[in-house]
Amino acid sequence: MSWTDERVETLKKMWAEGKSASQIAKELGGVTRNAVIGKVHRLGLSNRTPAGKPGEEAPAAKPAEDPARPSAAAAARAEPAARPDPAPAEPTRPAAAAAQSAPAASGATNGAAQPVAQPPAPRRPVPGQPLPPQPSQSEISEETRANLAALEKRARKLTLLQLTERTCKWPIGDPATDDFWFCGHPTQPGKPYCETHVSVALQPMSSRRDRRSSSR
DNA sequence: CCCTGATTCGC
DNA sequence: GCGAATCAGG
Numbered sequence: 119m120s121w122t123d124e125r126v127e128t129l130k131k132m133w134a135e136g137k138s139a140s141q142i143a144k145e146l147g148g149v150t151r152n153a154v155i156g157k158v159h160r161l162g163l164s165n166r167t168p169a170g171k172p173g174e175e176a177p178a179a180k181p182a183e184d185p186a187r188p189s190a191a192a193a194a195r196a197e198p199a200a201r202p203d204p205a206p207a208e209p210t211r212p213a214a215a216a217a218q219s220a221p222a223a224s225g226a227t228n229g230a231a232q233p234v235a236q237p238p239a240p241r242r243p244v245p246g247q248p249l250p251p252q253p254s255q256s257e258i259s260e261e262t263r264a265n266l267a268a269l270e271k272r273a274r275k276l277t278l279l280q281l282t283e284r285t286c287k288w289p290i291g292d293p294a295t296d297d298f299w300f301c302g303h304p305t306q307p308g309k310p311y312c313e314t315h316v317s318v319a320l321q322p323m324s325s326r327r328d329r330r331s332s333s334r
Numbered sequence: 335c336c337c338t339g340a341t342t343c344g345c
Numbered sequence: 346g347c348g349a350a351t352c353a354g355g
Contacts, residue, residue, distance in 0.1 A: 121347085138338065153348050155339060160346070164340085280337070341352070 119148030121157060133158055262318060269301065269314050276302035286312035288319070 121129075125146055132142045139158065140151040158164060270290050276299060281287055286301035287310045303312035311319055 140338080150348070151339090152350080156341095156346090156348050159340075276336095282337070285336080336355100338355075339353090342350085344349095345347080 119146075126157070126161070129154060129157060130161070130163065133163060262314075265314055266318065269303070269312075273299060273301045273303070276300045286310070286315055288312070288315040 119125075128146060129142055132145060133139075137145075138151075139154040143149050143151040143154045146154070273290055276285055278300070280302070281300055284305050286303045286305050288301040290299055290301060291297040301312060301315060303314075305311060306313050306316050309316050309320075
């Protein structure tokens with residue numbers, strides 16, 4: 119793969135937007151983040167990270183870093199309440215993450231899975247009242263729920279910025295407060311969540327398999 | 335460990 | 346010019 123004018127332009131645009139080299143590399147395809155970084159340097163557009171290397175002068179400005187990030191809290195608080203997919207690292211193409219995870223999960227299982235469970239985002243762990251009445255808690259077994267509770271306590275408490283393809287993106291806590299983080303445990307290959315959260319996010323087709331065989 | 339960008343150097 | 350290998354910080 120070569121650096122066509124088009125690809126270079128995409129590179130420039132994304133780099134200016136504060137995208138990381140690995141993100142750009144994935145977007146372009148056919149190149150590694152090293153290639154992207156190398157190209158960035160050859161193009162002359164460099165200064166971006168304050169923590170680059172010692173022995174150099176102190177950077178003057180750090181643009182595109184903040185303006186692209188602060189939407190993290192907003193995006194996180196808006197999405198997870200409705201759907202267990204905060205679309206963490208793709209502000210440009212929110213549909214990409216969903217389109218990527220959903221089919222992958224449904225195809226990986228038995229071809230019959232659908233996002234049904236909702237993350238416990240709006241819930242708050244209150245001492246003395248750990249489990250308020252929740253009639254619409256889907257069809258998650260008590261065992262699984264206990265499993266989740268235990269898992270959340272062991273969460274790595276990753277921030278939005280630390281999420282990658284291999285960190286579980288299950289939101290935990292209340293996005294409106296700072297009691298909010300992401301599970302962060304290793305994901306199942308090709309899936310957005312860890313094994314436990316995959317089991318609650320992507321449930322197999324409903325428990326009703328009774329078919330009235332009219333024929334005969 | 336995971337991530338990030340920076341630099342080097344053989345191609 | 347290119348980018349893998351390596352380095353270095355978080």
